[in-house]
Amino acid sequence: MPSYRAARTSEDVMRELTAILREMKDPRIAEAMLSIVKIDLSSDLSSCQVFVSSMKDLAAAQEAVKVLKNGAGFLRRELGGRLKLRHTPELRFTADNSIEHSAEISKILHRLEQEGRHED
Structure with missing residues (x-):
């Protein structure tokens, strides 16, 4: 039963953090997309590792993570107010380049598809 609660809470945290990030007025967050x-x-819901990626590049995500780490207290308070949890998890942010990586894979696949059409 605890794994179901953790999975459901994880989805709720992700949804609410996404909404909070959209509402933030800091240009370093908004421009990073x-x-x-x-x-x-964590299984005891005490800490939460958040992986953040930027549409621009990894450097933009790393800069945004610095801003998010400085505002972690604000984000935690907002999250606690929205989710009504007894204990709001501690938020730790990490930059991730998965969006950039998936865009590169998409470009490669598109190029291979174009080359395959030219051979036919």
């Missing part, structure tokens, strides 16, 4: 890729919530 951030996306929360993955959340690792």
